[in-house]
Amino acid sequence: MNPMPTNPLREMINSKDYILADGATGTNLFNMGLSSGDAPELWNKSAPKKIKKLYKDSVDAGSDLFLTNSFGGNRSRLNLHGEKHRAAEFSRISAEIGREVADSSGRPVIVAGSVGPTGEIMEPIGSLSYTNAVEIFHEQAEGLKAGGVDVVWVETISAANEFIAAAEAFSLANMEWCGTMSFDTAGRTMFGITAPELVDLISKIPNKPIAFGANCGVGSSDMLRTILGFSATNNDIPIIAKGNAGIPEYKNGDICYNGTPQLMGHYATLARDCGATIIGGCCGTTPKHLRVMREALDNHIPGIQPKLEAITKALGEFSSSSDGTDGNAPTRKRQNSRNRRK
């Protein structure tokens, strides 16, 4: 493959020790009046000022990188809202607004084109074929590219084949990319993938991501355990940590995440010590959190990699005792022994 032209995100990684990403799109849009069940992507067209404010709030809070409002902007998800033919259009507009905010910020800011899961299960267990998955991702990547994103950024993925399909689609769009999975089930993804297994998966992908990692999931403690799992096996690809601001609670008719800005500041510095280069939040992370994270990271003197005990002491208990990588994961002793037929 020909070497790609220099990418702004690569340049930023080369010139900075760490990069502060943004918070979450969905939960922040709620705070701006999005009603539950509506597609956030429709606002790219109908309320672009709000999307601009969403991006600008992150940049003003100190983010070096933000994701576009296009998480559910693929054909398969937009179909729910009767807008499946507008995947490329919505994605392009989300990127154009992002480009405008980044370019007028007066400093280098990366616009990353968010690509969420298709929401479908792939063959052979589900019905979505690999070819169709690639096509869905490709369509969206082209839209984001046309809107001027610096990289495309697939996130919240659970299944290996969906991750691979996205990577192939990005290659077809000739775009550099980042990718994160969501580790929310006993330290693994919903489909059972452990942190080291993602590292292994990436080693087999021909077009390597600029950075990879984890987003969303359970709490910040779990997130850091996952980052340690990457660090233990990863060679040289920068690691992304985008954890939720605690867990959701329902107060006075609103969803609130219980992680304080201080907790997220602490999480950010620990994430760096665990080996993450791109650090941000996910659900529940507001500009308020980002400001504290920016300050905490800027004042942080890098320390040694924290042990699991130090993480739980600072951020709270893990959601499961094992993450499937320590040999202590529960197993079932089988009684009968028919060979597994695949």
Add this chain to the structure above:
Amino acid sequence: MSDQDDDIVLSELNDEDLVAQMFDDLYDGLKEEIEEGVNILLGRDWAPYRVLTEALVGGMTIVGNDFRDGILFVPEVLLAANAMKGGMAILKPLLIATGAPRVGKMVIGTVKGDIHDIGKNLVGMMMEGAGFEIVDLGINNSVDAYLEAIDREQPDLLGMSALLTTTMPYMKVVIDTMIEKGIRDDYTILVGGAPLNEEFGKAIGADAYCRDAAVAVETAKEFMARKHNQMATNA
């Protein structure tokens, strides 16, 4: 692994060993083997209801527990549920014909704006595995779709699922509308989905939050038992 492991002949196993093997085959998601096992047991004059509860429900309980405990993950559970469905397809008409006890009926669906149906499908399949009748509304359901379905189906339970932080508040919209219409207390409402937790379930007025499909089945059974007791007391 030796070759002889493949030589298990289901029809040569006694009842006990066959059921144990069916537990294993369900665990491994072997649909054809499960169908064969069900037919063998029926051929040995097992009542359809006994095949359902002892072989299929028994096996799916193990799958459910291991899913809850982080031993099995979504792909394995989907395969197991698919194998169970194969067995259920044989049993269903027989269960109706023999007037087997009805455990309960549930209307289930993912809320508006949410495409995710993995969790909901798992709950539906495990509930079916536990003998419940399931009416699956699919994904992306509006308040009206839920109301219409419960009016039409008159279920014991309503199950709602959401996987996104952007869609979970919609469950409250549905429950609030049911309160407005004065029908909230006619149904047991169970909610589930990755971003949810017990406090959320309580706060929006659901009867229970179920963290996974196994818990959903247990909770549904509990509520049905309570309902039966109440009916017995009132009678």
